[in-house]
Amino acid sequence: MKFEAILFDCDGVLVDSEPITNGVLRDMLNEAGWALSADECMRIFIGKTVRSEAARIEAHTGRPLTDAWMADFYARRNAELDQRLTAIEHIHGTIERVHAHHGGRIACASGADRHKVEMQLAKVGLTPYFAGRVFSGHEMPATKPAPDVYLAAAAALQVAPGRCAVVEDTVTGVTAGVAAGATVFAYAPLDDGEPLRAAGAAQVFRSMAELPALLGC
Numbered sequence: 001m002k003f004e005a006i007l008f009d010c011d012g013v014l015v016d017s018e019p020i021t022n023g024v025l026r027d028m029l030n031e032a033g034w035a036l037s038a039d040e041c042m043r044i045f046i047g048k049t050v051r052s053e054a055a056r057i058e059a060h061t062g063r064p065l066t067d068a069w070m071a072d073f074y075a076r077r078n079a080e081l082d083q084r085l086t087a088i089e090h091i092h093g094t095i096e097r098v099h100a101h102h103g104g105r106i107a108c109a110s111g112a113d114r115h116k117v118e119m120q121l122a123k124v125g126l127t128p129y130f131a132g133r134v135f136s137g138h139e140m141p142a143t144k145p146a147p148d149v150y151l152a153a154a155a156a157l158q159v160a161p162g163r164c165a166v167v168e169d170t171v172t173g174v175t176a177g178v179a180a181g182a183t184v185f186a187y188a189p190l191d192d193g194e195p196l197r198a199a200g201a202a203q204v205f206r207s208m209a210e211l212p213a214l215l216g217c
Contacts, residue, residue, distance in 0.1 A: 022041045150166060
């Protein structure tokens with residue numbers, strides 16, 4: 001298929017933020033009384049918002065998930081990202097090529113809050129490619145795995161969702177892209193990506209250097 005627009009997730013696709021964010025979350029949950037390993041925290045929370053798992057957190061900690069706790073999490077998370085965030089390997093060349101091939105018809109459609117997304121894009125130098133085309137699931141009626149953020153991005157680019165490719169790295173995100181009617185390309189650098197394929201990804205790939213050719217760029 002010749003795609004008319006490419007829609008990128010942010011965390012784990014453009015920036016290597018997930019180990020940092022989940023490390024902060026694990027530390028704070030441990031402090032609150034829920035002892036989790038790094039692997040357990042990633043398995044439970046990757047691709048999801050913290051608030052979407054509020055009932056589980058409250059059950060394990062015996063404490064309400066308050067706005068004050070969330071504000072502390074955001075502050076600690078942002079400080080760590082500011083210090084340690086890096087881009088996904090090969091992403092700059094890939095974005096430059098895809099952006100040029102599609103005449104700028106690309107967008108970043110994330111389940112994260114806008115401040116985090118825009119801060120991360122700026123930190124790794126990707127803002128010029130996505131300026132004015134950043135979409136946050138926090139601003140939609142429902143965030144991923146609902147398709148809303150991808151539908152909003154496609155509408156803003158004036159491209160039918162079925163003519164869009166989505167680039168994702170989590171089951172939650174793949175589910176959202178498929179529900180939007182897009183063709184999903186799943187980035188799985190560490191394993192065979194079978195859960196992503198089972199969620200509906202049309203193609204699984206291991207390196208961002210592969211992506212332009214897969215998209216026909």
